[in-house]
Amino acid sequence: MKRRKFIGMLAGAGACMAASTATAGGTHHFTGYPESFGVLFDSTKCIGCRKCEAACNKVNELPAQPVPFDDLTVLDTRRRTHHDTFTVVNKYSVNDKPVYRKQQCNHCLEPACASACFVGAFVKDKTGAVSHDASKCVGCRYCMIACPFEIPTYEYHDPITPRVRKCTMCQPRIEEGKLPGCVEECPKGALVFGRREDLLNIARERIRKHPNVYINHIYGEREMGGTSWVYISGVPFEKIGMREDLGVTAAPELTSGALSLVPAIVGLWPMFLTGAYALTKRREKIAEEEQHHAVAEAVAEAQAEAAKKTKAAMDKAEREKQAAVDREVKKALKEAEEARLKAQTPADPSEQ
Amino acid sequence: MSHHTTPSKTLWTPANILTAVILAIGLILTVKRFTMGLGSVTNLTDDNPWGIWIGFDLLCGVALAAGGYTTSAAVYLFGMKKYHSAVRPAITTAFLGYAFVVFALLYDLGRYYRLPYPLTIYPGPTSFLFEVGLCVALYLTVLAIEFSPALWETLRWKKLRFWAHSLTLVLTIFGVVLSTLHQSSLGGLYLLAPSKLHPLWYSPYLALFFFISSIPAGLSMVIFEGRLSHKFLHHKMDQTHIDEAPGVTLGFAKAAAVVLFTYFNLKWIGVALDNNWHYLSTGWGTWFLVEMLGFVLLPCLMYAVAAREKNQKLAFWASIVTVLGIVLNRLNISLVAFNWQLPTELRYVPSWEEIMITVFIVTLEITVLRICLNKLPILHEHPEFKGAH
Numbered sequence: 188m189k190r191r192k193f194i195g196m197l198a199g200a201g202a203c204m205a206a207s208t209a210t211a212g213g214t215h216h217f218t219g220y221p222e223s224f225g226v227l228f229d230s231t232k233c234i235g236c237r238k239c240e241a242a243c244n245k246v247n248e249l250p251a252q253p254v255p256f257d258d259l260t261v262l263d264t265r266r267r268t269h270h271d272t273f274t275v276v277n278k279y280s281v282n283d284k285p286v287y288r289k290q291q292c293n294h295c296l297e298p299a300c301a302s303a304c305f306v307g308a309f310v311k312d313k314t315g316a317v318s319h320d321a322s323k324c325v326g327c328r329y330c331m332i333a334c335p336f337e338i339p340t341y342e343y344h345d346p347i348t349p350r351v352r353k354c355t356m357c358q359p360r361i362e363e364g365k366l367p368g369c370v371e372e373c374p375k376g377a378l379v380f381g382r383r384e385d386l387l388n389i390a391r392e393r394i395r396k397h398p399n400v401y402i403n404h405i406y407g408e409r410e411m412g413g414t415s416w417v418y419i420s421g422v423p424f425e426k427i428g429m430r431e432d433l434g435v436t437a438a439p440e441l442t443s444g445a446l447s448l449v450p451a452i453v454g455l456w457p458m459f460l461t462g463a464y465a466l467t468k469r470r471e472k473i474a475e476e477e478q479h480h481a482v483a484e485a486v487a488e489a490q491a492e493a494a495k496k497t498k499a500a501m502d503k504a505e506r507e508k509q510a511a512v513d514r515e516v517k518k519a520l521k522e523a524e525e526a527r528l529k530a531q532t533p534a535d536p537s538e539q
Numbered sequence: 540m541s542h543h544t545t546p547s548k549t550l551w552t553p554a555n556i557l558t559a560v561i562l563a564i565g566l567i568l569t570v571k572r573f574t575m576g577l578g579s580v581t582n583l584t585d586d587n588p589w590g591i592w593i594g595f596d597l598l599c600g601v602a603l604a605a606g607g608y609t610t611s612a613a614v615y616l617f618g619m620k621k622y623h624s625a626v627r628p629a630i631t632t633a634f635l636g637y638a639f640v641v642f643a644l645l646y647d648l649g650r651y652y653r654l655p656y657p658l659t660i661y662p663g664p665t666s667f668l669f670e671v672g673l674c675v676a677l678y679l680t681v682l683a684i685e686f687s688p689a690l691w692e693t694l695r696w697k698k699l700r701f702w703a704h705s706l707t708l709v710l711t712i713f714g715v716v717l718s719t720l721h722q723s724s725l726g727g728l729y730l731l732a733p734s735k736l737h738p739l740w741y742s743p744y745l746a747l748f749f750f751i752s753s754i755p756a757g758l759s760m761v762i763f764e765g766r767l768s769h770k771f772l773h774h775k776m777d778q779t780h781i782d783e784a785p786g787v788t789l790g791f792a793k794a795a796a797v798v799l800f801t802y803f804n805l806k807w808i809g810v811a812l813d814n815n816w817h818y819l820s821t822g823w824g825t826w827f828l829v830e831m832l833g834f835v836l837l838p839c840l841m842y843a844v845a846a847r848e849k850n851q852k853l854a855f856w857a858s859i860v861t862v863l864g865i866v867l868n869r870l871n872i873s874l875v876a877f878n879w880q881l882p883t884e885l886r887y888v889p890s891w892e893e894i895m896i897t898v899f900i901v902t903l904e905i906t907v908l909r910i911c912l913n914k915l916p917i918l919h920e921h922p923e924f925k926g927a928h
Contacts, residue, residue: 269585303731305669306653306661323661326649328588329668333731340585341649343578349649433734442667442730445746449670449720456716460616464708467618 219296223315224361225383225415226370227390228289230427231400232377235262235276235287239369239378243274243291246357246368262287265428270340273354274369281422288427289378291369292317292338292354293407294415299438303333308351315383315415316358321350335411335433356415383415390419412437558902565899568892572646580892587878587887589647594873596643596897598725599866600636601675602749605757606764607633607682608711608718613794615711624780625787627689627917628768629761632908634682637675639904646896667727667746674721681714692921693914700924723750729872737876739818739827742809745872751802755838756865758795759858762788766855772912777919785851792854793846795861799839806831823879830871834864 241256243249250271254261262278267290274291294317301309301317308323309330319330319339326349331339342349357367365371370378379386387408394401406424407417410433418424425431572580583590610629613619645651658676663669684703691700726749733741742748765784768776810816818824841857844850874887912918 267585299731302665303668305657305663305666305672307663307665308661323656324650325653325656326651327647327668328583328649329666329728331585331588332728332735335732335734337586341583341588342576343581343583344576345649346572346574346576346579347650349576430734438731439665441733442665442727444743445723445727445730446665446667446670448746449724452719453716456719457712460612460712460715464616464712467616471618 219383219413219415220311220313220315221384223313223383223415224356224380225294225315225386225417226356226367227379227381227386228416228418229377229379229393230286230288230418230420230422232375233276233287233289234375234377235259235278235285236374237262237276238372238374239289240272240274240276242368242372243354244272246360247273247355249273268292268338268340268353270342270350270352273352277428279422279427281426286420286422286427288418288420288429289369290336290338290428291416292356293336294354294356295411295438296413296415297411297437297439299333299335299411300330300339302439302442303329305329312358314356314358314361316356316361317415318355318358319351319353321348324351326351333438335430335438383417386417390417393419409435411435412440558906561895561899561902562906564895565902568896568899569646571892572896577647577649580890580896582887582890582893584885584887586881586885589873589877590887591870591874591889591893591897592643592647594870595866596647596900597640598869598873600640600643601722601725602753602756602865602869603760603862604633604636604640605718605722605753606761607636607685607757608714609754609757610761611685611711612715615707616715619790621783622787622790624783625761625765625791628764628912629757630682630685631689631911631915631917632760632764633757634679634686635904635908635911637679637682639900641675641679643897643900646900667724667730670724670727671721674717674724678714678717678721681710681717685710685714689911689915689917692916692924695923718753719750722753723747725749726872729877732877735878735880736872737818737823737879738813738815739810739823740872740876742813744805744809744812748802748806748809751798751805752865752868754798755795755802755861758791758798759838759861759865762791762795762854762858763862766851766858768912768918772918775912775918779920780918785849788851788854789846789849792842792857795857796839796842796846799835799842799861803831803835803839806835823876826871826875830864830867834860834867838864 237256237259244252244256252272262276265277266272266275268275274289276287276289279286279288294311294315296311298309298311298317300319301307301311305327306323306325308320309317310320311317326341328339328341328351330351331337331341339351339353341351357365357369360367366380370380379389381389387405390405390408394403394405400421401419402421402423404424405417405419406429407414412435418429420427423431568580577583581590581592606629610622610625614622614626641654645654648654657663657669657672684706687703688700691697691703723746726745726747729736729741729745730743765788769781769784773781810819819828838857838860841853841860845853845857878886916924
């Protein structure tokens with residue numbers, strides 16, 4: 188009964204996993220929520236004023252920064268997002284001209300962080316925002332391993348309730364009908380908020396109209412399966428710290444194949460293993476039977492041999508016994524004969 | 540390493556003093572970790588969210604605890620009954636190994652008190668980490684039941700002992716299934732990060748590599764620990780154990796040679812599949828070759844020769860090289876070749892406190908293992924339960 192119960196549990200676990208990865212294969216193709224929003228960043232318009240950083244800090248109620256936001260010297264060092272800075276602008280020198288690039292969560296259409304999270308704390312919302320629910324987070328930081336844009340950050344110095352922190356695309360503001368903080372404050376129109384589809388059209392239009400200004404690449408249109416933030420630039424993106432070797436495969440597709448094998452292993456392994464066990468048992472049984480057989484044969488042989496020996500011995504004994512009897516009979520007869528002869532012989536004259 | 544043997548002997552042996560010092564430092568750092576946060580003891584950054592507590596404690600810990608499923612499968616499923624005396628030590632090591640992996644994980648998790656979340660209220664089945672969590676939790680339970688007869692025998696709780704024992708076959712099969720899944724899933728974790736892991740180590744076969752390499756890892760640990768037990772705990776062994784030990788060593792050596800050779804070939808198929816040959820001429824390629832030739836092919840050949848010439852000492856050395864090779868591979872994937880494109884100043888190097896906590900956890904594990912091997916019928920059969928398997 189226990190065995191049956193365990194096998195039942197195995198099957199249950201398999202079915203459960205199969206259900207959760209059922210959409211891994213097939214022809215299903217997710218291209219993002221149709222009406223979702225995004226932001227277009229135009230690096231040719233950005234002047235590195237850090238107003239977006241200041242706005243971000245304000246609307247997200249982040250702690251005050253040691254260096255004020257109007258101090259532009261920080262642009263000379265390479266910076267990244269941290270638990271208290273959801274966006275940073277970096278300066279790159281390309282052909283001796285400064286080019287600025289704003290960095291924040293790209294809000295992927297199929298986010299690696301969401302795929303990686305083992306409690307489902309990341310959600311791609313229909314507004315386009317990828318949000319993180321700290322009330323579910325266990326703090327494993329696998330999202331940070333998974334993110335190809337190195338965006339999620341961690342509160343390493345909080346001993347009890349550390350959170351994963353990142354740009355929210357100002358989802359609460361979007362739902363109130365407001366612009367994301369950074370977009371609202373941008374003085375140069377380097378940031379455009381809108382429906383992603385519209386943004387892609389705007390980007391294409393700018394590239395078409397000004398082929399001398401822009402390179403013909405909309406970063407984020409296809410990178411990692413597409414992102415809600417998209418970028419256009421006058422210089423190759425790799426020159427402004429954006430990796431062009433990420434490929435166009437959405438993160439979940441990197442693991443779906445291997446994950447889909449999980450229920451198969453749960454289904455197949457017990458069969459092979461019980462098979463191996465059965466073969467072993469059978470081999471043992473056959474070996475045992477053969478041994479039995481051999482033993483029986485040997486015993487029979489030994490018994491026959493023994494019987495033969497006994498018979499021979501008995502025969503011999505019989506013969507010996509007969510011979511002895513014969514001898515005794517002969518002896519007795521002889522003695523009797525001698526006695527008779529003695530009696531018949533006349534008395535010795537000398538005895539008289 | 541000889542306390543517990545006779546109660547009259549002093550506990551102040553050098554080994555015990557060293558153990559005590561390590562445990563004391565570990566406890567202080569534990570307090571620091573849990574009161575001042577991960578950042579107070581680790582060198583983890585936003586670029587390097589996983590350090591040696593994942594790379595060594597989790598990845599190596601799980602791989603090196605594979606002796607449990609490999610040995611029990613060999614004996615109970617593949618009929619190698621002559622290795623039976625190796626099962627209990629292997630299960631014990633595996634059980635403690637996994638228990639301490641989970642213990643170590645509590646240090647690394649930001650909100651360790653939520654560890655049951657993925658398995659209870661918020662399952663995230665799209666993640667390989669969910670897979671790891673589920674299988675490790677189930678397998679730890681399996682190992683606990685498989686380990687428990689040693690305890691029930693000591694306590695003379697015969698009913699429980701026979702109940703636990705009657706599940707052997709099912710638990711063994713379940714254990715192999717779960718081990719296949721979580722050993723491979725640890726490799727699967729890195730499938731999500733092709734842009735961060737060096738192409739020579741990144742492969743769509745990562746999950747397969749982790750599973751296959753866990754087999755020689757487990758076999759080697761059994762050989763390695765067997766030899767050490769012989770050296771230090773000989774008096775705890777019964778005649779069966781002593782008689783069967785050479786057979787276990789040489790039999791496992793043969794198996795390890797075959798699997799290492801398979802693994803060696805698979806790794807090259809992985810390189811060929813993505814056409815990564817050109818990386819071999821770089822510095823990373825040299826490092827990859829060091830791992831492949833020095834820590835996969837070399838122990839494979841050592842094992843093969845050891846098995847053929849019945850050389851137990853060589854098998855022991857091969858087991859050390861294999862174990863080092865597994866550690867090297869896991870560290871390469873999780874730390875060395877991970878974030879390989881980051882500038883040097885942003886790369887991760889563990890802090891002394893991180894290393895010390897790892898040493899603390901390993902020491903704690905060895906101490907508990909020593910106590911188990913000394914106090915429980917693991918290297919010998921309990922006189923009242925002789926032959927009852």
